[in-house]
Amino acid sequence: MLTIHAAALLLPGGGRASVPGGAVAVRDAVVAAFGPYEEVAAAHPGARVRRWPGVLTPGLxxxxxxxxxxxxxxxxxxxxxxxxxxxxxxxxxxxxxxxxxxxxxxxxxxxxxxxxxxxxxxxxxxxxxxxxxxxxxxxxxxxxxxxxAPSGRATADGPRLDPLAGAGAVAEATAAPLAAGGRADLAAFDAPDEAALLAAGAVSCVATIAGGRLVYRGR
Structure with a gap:
C-alpha cells in the first residue's frame, strides 16, 4: 500500500533544508520518496493521503x-x-x-x-x-x-520520556534522517515550526508512524 503523509512543514534531517508543504510517500514499510507535496503526489498518483497539522519529522x-x-x-x-x-x-x-x-x-x-x-x-x-x-x-x-547508547544528558535529573527535552535541534533527537528506501519512521507534531516544536516538546505529537504503520494517532 502506498500512503503519502503531508504536513505544513517537513524536516527531513541529514542537513537538508526544511520543506514547506512537504510530504513523505511510504510504500509498505519503507520511504518511497519525500519532498514538496505537489512533486511527491504527482509522482505517486492514486496514493492515499494523510494530512497532519504542523511539523512532520523522522521518528524520534x-x-x-x-x-x-x-x-x-x-x-x-x-x-x-x-x-x-x-x-x-x-x-x-x-x-x-x-x-x-x-x-x-x-x-x-x-x-x-x-x-x-x-x-x-x-x-x-x-x-x-x-x-x-x-x-x-x-x-x-x-x-x-x-x-x-544513552547519552549523559539525564544523569542529574533521571531519564526523560520526552526525546526532545534538552535538544538544540530536532535532528539531535531523530533516529535517522529520511532516506528513500529506508525504514518509514515518521512523527507529526502540532507545532508551526522547529523552534515551536522544541519549546512544546514531543508531547505535541499527533501521529507516529513506525515501519510504515500508524501506531499512534492523537486526533
Missing part, C-alpha cells in the same frame, strides 16, 4: 528507554484515582507490591507512552534485558545498537 529515538521501562511504573488508567496518571519511580514503587505482578503491564503502557511522544526507535546497549527488547520490538519500535 528514546535513549533512556531501558531505564524508563525498568525504573518507572506507568499506571493503568483504572488506577488513576489511587496513583494518578503520571509515572511513578523511586520509593513510590515499594507500595506496588511484588515486581512480577506489575512489570509486564507497566512496560506495555510505557511503550505506548513513547509512541505518543513520536518515538520510533530505542537505544539499548548489550546489557539490556532480552525480554524487554522483545517487548520493544513487538510494539513496532526499532532497537538501535550500542552506538546509540
Amino acid at each position: 529515538v528514546q535513549r533512556d528507554a531501558v531505564r524508563l521501562l525498568e525504573e518507572w511504573y506507568f499506571p493503568d488508567p483504572r488506577e488513576a484515582d489511587a496513583l494518578g496518571t503520571e509515572p511513578l519511580t523511586g520509593g513510590a514503587l515499594d507500595a506496588l507490591g511484588p515486581e512480577e505482578t506489575w512489570r509486564a503491564g507497566s512496560v506495555r503502557r510505557g511503550l505506548h507512552r513513547m509512541l505518543r511522544h513520536g518515538t520510533t526507535a530505542v537505544a539499548a546497549g548489550p546489557g539490556a534485558p532480552p525480554a524487554l527488547l522483545t517487548a520493544v520490538r513487538r510494539s513496532g519500535l526499532a532497537v538501535l545498537g550500542a552506538s546509540a
Whole structure:
C-alpha cells in the first residue's frame, strides 16, 4: 500500500533544508520518496493521503528507554484515582507490591507512552534485558545498537520520556534522517515550526508512524 503523509512543514534531517508543504510517500514499510507535496503526489498518483497539522519529522529515538521501562511504573488508567496518571519511580514503587505482578503491564503502557511522544526507535546497549527488547520490538519500535547508547544528558535529573527535552535541534533527537528506501519512521507534531516544536516538546505529537504503520494517532 502506498500512503503519502503531508504536513505544513517537513524536516527531513541529514542537513537538508526544511520543506514547506512537504510530504513523505511510504510504500509498505519503507520511504518511497519525500519532498514538496505537489512533486511527491504527482509522482505517486492514486496514493492515499494523510494530512497532519504542523511539523512532520523522522521518528524520534528514546535513549533512556531501558531505564524508563525498568525504573518507572506507568499506571493503568483504572488506577488513576489511587496513583494518578503520571509515572511513578523511586520509593513510590515499594507500595506496588511484588515486581512480577506489575512489570509486564507497566512496560506495555510505557511503550505506548513513547509512541505518543513520536518515538520510533530505542537505544539499548548489550546489557539490556532480552525480554524487554522483545517487548520493544513487538510494539513496532526499532532497537538501535550500542552506538546509540544513552547519552549523559539525564544523569542529574533521571531519564526523560520526552526525546526532545534538552535538544538544540530536532535532528539531535531523530533516529535517522529520511532516506528513500529506508525504514518509514515518521512523527507529526502540532507545532508551526522547529523552534515551536522544541519549546512544546514531543508531547505535541499527533501521529507516529513506525515501519510504515500508524501506531499512534492523537486526533
